[in-house]
Amino acid sequence: MRKTLHRYAVIYHLFLKNSLIYMMEYRVNFMFGVLVEIGFLAIKLSYVYVVFRIGTDLNGLSPHNILLFIGTFTIMAGLYSALFFFNFNRFPELIRSGDLxxxxTKPVSLQFFTTLRMIDISFAVPNVIGGIVMVVIGWQNSGISASIGHIAGFVLFIGIGVVLTYCIFLLPQLLAFWTVRTNGINDISNGLYDFNQMPMQIYHPYIQKAGTFLLPVFLTTNYSPMVALDRLGPVEWIWGIVSPILFLIIVRLLWKLALRNYTSASS
Amino acid sequence: MNVASKYVRTFILGLQNALTYRANFMLSLASCVFPILIQFFLWRSVFNSTDQEIVYGYTFSQMIAYVILSALAGKLVATGFEYEISNDIKTGQLSKFSVQPISYFLFRGCVFIGEKVVQLIILFLVFVAVIVALHVYLDFSIQIGQVLLFIGFIPLSLLLNFMIYYCLAALGFWFIEVWGIYHTFSLVAMVVGGGVFPLDVFGDSIQRVVLLLPFQYTIFHPISIVTGKIDLQAGLSGVWVVLGWIAVLFLLSKWAWRKGMKRFESVGG
Incomplete structure (x- = not known):
């Protein structure tokens, strides 16, 4: 087990290295990646601007509390774009063209190879930097102590958020084994993910429950700031730890099931 | 083939294109639901927390009307041909138009209008349904004159956005890769055009700059007409400003394209 993990860590390191080489070779694409994400950051900042101009608490959250949530969402959006977006985007094409x-035939896990191979840090740079700035400002002005417990909890749920983001976005891609094209479903999963643009507390309780337990979209970016604000109850703690494991198992099982439908068309 | 019929053919080409990908448009229309829902809950929280009837000069029903109608209008005025133009320039495909008896500007314009006609019909029905639903459920007041002006304004918004992106597409003559510039431009244009929030929510200093630009006439101005935020007089004066902007952008595009064509090398063409 340890040997396997080490082997995959080495391969992932090679993916990262190759991506960096590619990035340095196509510098214009790197610049454009940064530029596009600055555009998306402008949209997220327009939400921050509106919340601060209103100036009142929304459903028990002060503007600085909300800034903490939006900052976490911004960081996670950057990580998603950098680590998963391009892999998931080209995945249906691999099936359609038979390139899969x-x-x-490669001696590594097919799921690992096709869903994690491409990394583009240009998409992460503005979001992660902008997100961290927002989190730091929101954190300080919300009066949260910078204790090891708070910081460790925040970082832990960022990690859990990354795992859940992987699962939530990979699930619709698996439909490509049956439907080939997934554009419509992609729009819907992106739309659902954007619910994190604002803290889950502003939504209807039914939406909060569905986004927490049914398809845990809210867990990806809401639990980190909630830990920092001491708003995470024991049930949410347990679900926060269990859900990424559960969803990884579900995704793995569905992957195996979906792969049986692969017909190797066009090859 | 006479002058009119060849452009009618290109118009039909755009129409057929839109009909072929109608499901795609319907899906992208359906994906509007999510940002609308996010903003609905945001503004509901805002109105609940402030205990005020009017926020940023909007009643709750006006704000929700703005959110829904601006999301739909954003889909309608959206372009995409700028990527095709940059590809034509990059691959040298543009040279085939320079030897054919057809104006590239009119060709792009007719295809764009042809594509938008189908969307315009679908969205007109959706607009009517939304306005009636808002009237019934949120007591949103409907002024017939303003609805008619709004309907008349939308084709102008479309034409204005076409001119903006046709000018922008000329960048393809100077840069081989332009997708990043186009994408970022469209995101920023959406914010300053009022596609995310009504421009009234931004402070005076931001508004002063943003209202000088043409983008507000693509979304903010027509939606403000139908929500009753501006009166008929102000709405009508916007028509002249848009026509002025279209004329300015037309001249700018002529100048930029003339300069660009001198640089055009027809690589691979």
């Missing part, structure tokens, strides 16, 4: 055949 080449990857099936």
């Amino acid at each position: 055949d080449i990857y099936v």
